[in-house]
Amino acid sequence: MNHEPLVKPITEKSIHLSDMGSFYVGGRKIKVEGQEPHEVLFSPGATPVTINPNGDYWVEQMYVQYFLPKSDNGGLPLLLWHGGGSTGNIWETTPDGRDGWLNVFLKLGWPVYCSDAVERGRSGWPCSPLDIWKEQPSRASCQDVRDRMRAGPFTVDDDGCVQPNADCQFPFESFDNHMKGNVPRWITTDEAVLAAYTALVERVGPCIILATSQGASFACRVAEARSDIVRGLVLVEPAQAGSGQPLSDDFRVPMLGLFGDYIETDPRWVLNQKNCRDYADAIQSKGAAAEVISLPEIGLSGNTHCMPCERNNAEIAGIIHQWLTDNVSRPSE
């Protein structure tokens, strides 16, 4: 199939904002009691400080940074939700130094809210003396991330270096920059993460969620519970599409799913794509628009699981922009 770019390239370099800032949502205050005060030397040569660990602490809150374009496109706020092991950083500059989807969607006129899921990045986590999560977090190695991102075949060049396939869209020459943004993740914090994301949509009001990988499972659960507020869903390589529960009778949230290349090389992604298509069918049966786009089927080859960071990320953002413009009502409508 021939592929023609759906929107014109973004030539604007500057970003004019009516406002930008950050806030926290959700979380709960817990009390620590019965511990002994102790003396701490915060750095060599500094004056010692006596710390009393007893008292109140905030846990499970979520950090959100927002950017409001001076001239917006009339669309609803776009909430960017990252995947597992990441922070909101993945929406900013790409590993090879180009505009990420934060800048691209701002330049397309969308108000953008970029958050760090509970436990990650600037949301913080409950270390000692807080003892609320019994499990330890983990991180993924460079090799593990590379092997699971479905980058297609690798070859060894004449210098003995491992090289990705010629059509690969991920900028592997900057893979180290990508991995520096990888952070610890817990696998038993779903309810806390979900509570904070729910608090976010309640604070922002009518909005569209654009989520990738693990973030997509939270997006579906929040959209299904609060379909009065969530007006559109974009699921980019969702690790899980839909909550697994039947949709309520009044669910009318348009959904766009996007999948990259080499799906057939990983049975887990064959299943994830099938589940997303089933989810689209379920949404359509409620009368809302729903579509799952396989990028290779529209002529874009070589995209991996890390689409927002890839060489053609602006073109893919353009596809999303056009779909949202066509399928999600604006506040004034």
Next chain:
Amino acid sequence: MNHEPLVKPITEKSIHLSDMGSFYVGGRKIKVEGQEPHEVLFSPGATPVTINPNGDYWVEQMYVQYFLPKSDNGGLPLLLWHGGGSTGNIWETTPDGRDGWLNVFLKLGWPVYCSDAVERGRSGWPCSPLDIWKEQPSRASCQDVRDRMRAGPFTVDDDGCVQPNADCQFPFESFDNHMKGNVPRWITTDEAVLAAYTALVERVGPCIILATSQGASFACRVAEARSDIVRGLVLVEPAQAGSGQPLSDDFRVPMLGLFGDYIETDPRWVLNQKNCRDYADAIQSKGAAAEVISLPEIGLSGNTHCMPCERNNAEIAGIIHQWLTDNVSRPSE
């Protein structure tokens, strides 16, 4: 002493940027070997994934977000370095929802770089299977932070609520928002933090560091080691001023120190302020401008240790702006 605002209030609401984005600096790659692969269920209902913990990991890198004004004031890039237990978040929106120093300095025309020190926020930290830091991090309780920020006397009102002094500049009605940004800190990571900050100034080039509390001790050490790059230092309530080593013969970095109110209520801060004045004397003896301003002595009362978040933060930023304009050479000069 009568106090007159040193610069006119900022009335501009919008922010016009030539660019914004983020990157990582510093860090090192370490290898994990000899561990058993294990199966992980990332969320209930998801397809199980086999994780191989062996391989390479990045540790001790630092996250940096930058904002470049479309019309800058001709000054050098301003690097904002937070204090202990914080992230770059403290420079963004204040707890009570006003412009923080990131926005204020951007509106004054400075290119601004806002980072999360190694181990905090989006810089990530080396959890399992990485075993490079033997110590556990800790967090500070709401009460501990409040008691150590030198907020002046508190009183109990007719409803039994604890109320700050009438002149207190910290927005205590929003103290919970402030505490939600509090993150774990290690006290044995100074060398890693310092290495990453050094990598930052080497990447940015000639620059000014504006640092607060713990960040100020790193700022001094970096400025003393790289006085060829660091062209100005602003130390806001420095926990430690100067590296403790004699200044080199060619050290010519202008330094402004700022202290808030109620210094005399905490012997540690009496000492910190004295040390900063000694540091100013040492810098002046090298022929560079150096000044320590006690805000109450110029007519501003009620500022605590958390100056960048306080009600008069824009006015204090104006004092810093004027001092930098008067004392730090511009790139074109």
